[in-house]
Amino acid sequence: MSTRGVIARQKGDSFEGRYHHWDSYPTALGKALWELAHNQFRDNLDEMLRILIDEHPAGWSTIVNKDFSLGVGFNNLDKGNCLTCGKPSWEHYYQEWESHGKRLTPKARQSMANGNYVALGHSFEAPHSTNVECYCHGDRSEDELLVTEKNAADIGCEYVYVFSTNGVMTILSSFNGDGSKMIGMFGMGNPEAKWGVLTVVPLDGPEPDWHSLQGW
Numbered sequence: 001m002s003t004r005g006v007i008a009r010q011k012g013d014s015f016e017g018r019y020h021h022w023d024s025y026p027t028a029l030g031k032a033l034w035e036l037a038h039n040q041f042r043d044n045l046d047e048m049l050r051i052l053i054d055e056h057p058a059g060w061s062t063i064v065n066k067d068f069s070l071g072v073g074f075n076n077l078d079k080g081n082c083l084t085c086g087k088p089s090w091e092h093y094y095q096e097w098e099s100h101g102k103r104l105t106p107k108a109r110q111s112m113a114n115g116n117y118v119a120l121g122h123s124f125e126a127p128h129s130t131n132v133e134c135y136c137h138g139d140r141s142e143d144e145l146l147v148t149e150k151n152a153a154d155i156g157c158e159y160v161y162v163f164s165t166n167g168v169m170t171i172l173s174s175f176n177g178d179g180s181k182m183i184g185m186f187g188m189g190n191p192e193a194k195w196g197v198l199t200v201v202p203l204d205g206p207e208p209d210w211h212s213l214q215g216w
């Protein structure tokens, strides 16, 4: 499910961070961030934020249910072989043959002339990948996108995970409609704010009950 979110650092009474596209609600992204902080990054929050925010400026497709130890990149279709036939991606498409050193047959040329580039009778079927997917490395190379409280709602983000230097993760949620539900971000009470505090999670405390935090 495309539920957009932000992984961010607190900046004064605002935040700065990166976009996260899939499953950004607390039971998925919240839990994933909690587990990253405690497992892969072993309570080294600076290192975790360096990777999540500084090293991947275009943001994330998803880090949920992914394994950082497998490396980071967008699903690269040239990695791994086809699930249907066991051949690499390029063999499936005539237009990629020559650059991989395979000569085009008369049949291949005729097929391409007719607008058909599928060489093996089916499209490449990628193996399921479990590596973390960002928008800046691997197959995708998108531009930096800095997400703050000013543009987060405009690009459809519903949840923001803000890390403070004191080891606290504050989860913000966009509140629609009834303004009385608003709690000002970080206690600032800005009447224009689109974000309210869903919960405050000290990372050295007990793991939250994520299911109680859905916020709707």
Ligand SMILES: [Zn+2]
Pocket (backbone or CB within 6 Å): 082, 083, 084, 085, 086, 087, 092, 120, 122, 123, 124, 125
């Ligand atoms: Zn195949």
Ligand SMILES: [Zn+2]
Pocket (backbone or CB within 6 Å): 055, 056, 057, 058, 072, 073, 134, 135, 136, 137
């Ligand atoms: Zn990246």
